Structures are given as C-alpha cells and as structure tokens.
Amino acid sequence: MHVCALCDPGSLVRTVGGGPGAPALRFPEVLEGPKGRAQGGAAVAALGCVAQRNSAAPGAPLRRITGRLQRPVPLNAPLDASVAWDGGNGSVQILDGEVPAVTGTVETGEPLTVQGLPERLRQAVARMAAVSGAECQGKSIADEDPDPNWVEPTCYGCSRPRDLGGLFLPGWRVAPDVIASPFVAEASHRDAEGHLAWPIAVAATDCSTGICFSADRDFQKRLSAEDKAYITGSLDYYLLRPAPLDGRAYRVLGTPDGIEGRKMFGAAGLFDEAGTPYVVCEGTWLVIPMPDEWKKSSQPASKS
Incomplete structure (x- = not known):
C-alpha cells in the first residue's frame, strides 16, 4: 500500500485521502503558496500521490511528474481527483468542483539518468552542479531589496519560516546565473526507508525555478516598471534517485x-555538496499584466 508525506495520517502536510477509486484532497494551510492558495509544487506532488494510491502497482517508483496549474488551488477546501492508467503512465487531474485545477501525467519505472534528460535541462543541471x-x-x-516583489511571505517553499512548518528556501546568489538555498531536513521529512520524502523534494524545487530570474538584479525592476508580474504555468519533475537523510548536506x-515571449523557463534541483542531483525540475512561468488586487498591497509580483 502506498504511503507518503502527502497521505500519511500523521503527517503535517497530509493532503490526500479517500479510498481506492475515490480520491479526496484538502490542502492544509502549511502548504500555502500565494495567499489563500496551495503552493504549486505541492499541488503537482499531489498528482503523484493520487496516482500511486490508485494504481494496480502502488509500489512502482515514480520517475517523472508533470503538472499544469490551470487555476488557483484553494486551501482547506474539499477537492476531488481522477486518474487513468495506461501501462506505466498515468493521467491525473485535481478537480475544484467539476473544473480541473491541476492536470498532469506521471511515469513509473527505472529513474532516468542526467544523460537521459532533455538537452536544455541537462545543461542547466551542469551549471547548478558546478x-x-x-x-x-x-x-x-x-533581503537585497527593501521592497521585494517576487516573494510571498506565506509560501511553504521559499518564505515560510521553518519553525512555522515551511522549508524557507529564499535563494542566495552563488554565481551570476545561479541561486542556492541550504535545505534543512526535519524529522517529518523522512520516509519509511530513511530518505527524504519525495513530495517534500518536489515542493522544495518549485519556487527556485522562478526566483532564479531575480539573480539578475535589474529583472524585477524591469517587470515592475512595465506593471507586470509572473505566475507558475507548469512544472516538470524528474526523480533521479532517493536522497538519503544520513547527515549529508x-x-x-x-x-x-x-x-520566449511571455514564457520564462527556469530550472531547479535538489543537490548534495558534491554536485549529485536527486530531483530536478523545469518550471514554465507566464508574464502577465499586474492584477489589480496585487497592486493594492505590498504583496509580491511572483506567484507560485
């Protein structure tokens, strides 16, 4: 039987319940991204959990999860889901009422190697590993700008403090085109095999696919001057290998x-200090006119 951080009854981030063939979801407040909405990475991770809980082979390892955010995913609201399998591949969607909020696919099987990744992502992995x-x-x-407009203070991935259950991965510039954040694993992040639970790794690598554009100090200023913002469009994850929680950093x-036009492509990954990648992600962000409701507060322009 499949059990992960998103469906374990004792988990702080438990989201997925329901029986076989009738998945039910409710995203807890700790998984907030933008105000009042679930974090994008957590929402895509839930696709993988739903798929495994409703698979004829629930122990089959996931090697890839893709998700498209169709509309904001509400917190503390009952949501439904559906999954259809075709061999080792599944099509999954999370439904807000009858309307798809997140749609995507999952692949099971032996993990891909870095050499098996798309060329553009492989080059990004090399830049980060270096x-x-x-x-x-x-x-x-x-903290570089006294009035940053990219980070949402509530976000589980990048800005919620660890003592409030967040991962706190705000990004430090470590190269002209690379940002990094130390990942601090908590006891609740450990799976039954002693590895970092894969849904936590997936959620952790969401925000940095967008924050990385702010490694260019002038980027956000240009967006603000044009009265524009950017939001997550899709996330594509590759689970390359389990990450042991054995003391390594x-x-x-x-x-x-x-x-490309209004699409921004960013890559992120969970690495050890030796440069070994464990989970990598390519995110597509969409540049949009600044919504009026975002102008009325000090809330930021980047919404994951």
Whole structure:
C-alpha cells in the first residue's frame, strides 16, 4: 500500500485521502503558496500521490511528474481527483468542483539518468552542479531589496519560516546565473526507508525555478516598471534517485533557462555538496499584466 508525506495520517502536510477509486484532497494551510492558495509544487506532488494510491502497482517508483496549474488551488477546501492508467503512465487531474485545477501525467519505472534528460535541462543541471558546494553568504535575494516583489511571505517553499512548518528556501546568489538555498531536513521529512520524502523534494524545487530570474538584479525592476508580474504555468519533475537523510548536506539550486515571449523557463534541483542531483525540475512561468488586487498591497509580483 502506498504511503507518503502527502497521505500519511500523521503527517503535517497530509493532503490526500479517500479510498481506492475515490480520491479526496484538502490542502492544509502549511502548504500555502500565494495567499489563500496551495503552493504549486505541492499541488503537482499531489498528482503523484493520487496516482500511486490508485494504481494496480502502488509500489512502482515514480520517475517523472508533470503538472499544469490551470487555476488557483484553494486551501482547506474539499477537492476531488481522477486518474487513468495506461501501462506505466498515468493521467491525473485535481478537480475544484467539476473544473480541473491541476492536470498532469506521471511515469513509473527505472529513474532516468542526467544523460537521459532533455538537452536544455541537462545543461542547466551542469551549471547548478558546478556551484552546489558554494556557501550561501550575505543577504538572500529577498533581503537585497527593501521592497521585494517576487516573494510571498506565506509560501511553504521559499518564505515560510521553518519553525512555522515551511522549508524557507529564499535563494542566495552563488554565481551570476545561479541561486542556492541550504535545505534543512526535519524529522517529518523522512520516509519509511530513511530518505527524504519525495513530495517534500518536489515542493522544495518549485519556487527556485522562478526566483532564479531575480539573480539578475535589474529583472524585477524591469517587470515592475512595465506593471507586470509572473505566475507558475507548469512544472516538470524528474526523480533521479532517493536522497538519503544520513547527515549529508543538501541545497536547492535554481538557474534561468531562457525567455520566449511571455514564457520564462527556469530550472531547479535538489543537490548534495558534491554536485549529485536527486530531483530536478523545469518550471514554465507566464508574464502577465499586474492584477489589480496585487497592486493594492505590498504583496509580491511572483506567484507560485
């Protein structure tokens, strides 16, 4: 029987319940991203949990999860889900009423190697691995500007303090085009095999696919001057290997991977200090006109 951090009854981040064939979800407040919404990485991780709980082979390891955020995912609200399997691949969606909020796919099987990743992502992994042992010193990107507009103070991944249940991965510049944050594993992050629970690793690598664009000090200023913001469009995860919680130090790194029109592509990953990647992600962010409701407060322009 499948059990992970998102469906374990004793987990702080438990989200997924329901019986076989009738999945039910409710995202807890600790998994907040933008105000009142679930964090994008946690929402995509839930696709993987739903798929495994409703699989004929629930022990089959996940090697890839992709998710598209169709609409904001509410907190503390009952949600439904559906999954359809075709061999080792599944199509999954989370439903807010009858409307899809998150749609995506999962793949099971032997994990891919870095050499099996798409070329653009493989190059991004190499850039991040080269500086995975760099020290995160001085001010984080959030603290470099007295009025940052990219970080949401409530976000589980990048800004919620660890003593409030968050991962706190705000990003420090460790190269001109790479950011990094130390990942501090808590006891609640451990799975039954003594590894970092994969849903936690997935959630951890969401935000840095967008924050990495702020490694360019002028980037956010240009967006603000144009009265624009950016939101998460999709996240594509590769689970390369389990991450043992045996005392080794981990970091989450991120790097910009190109801009095409209004689409921004960023890559992020969980690495050890030797440069070994464990989970990598490519995020697609969409540049949009600044919503009026975001202008009325000091809330930031980046919404995951």
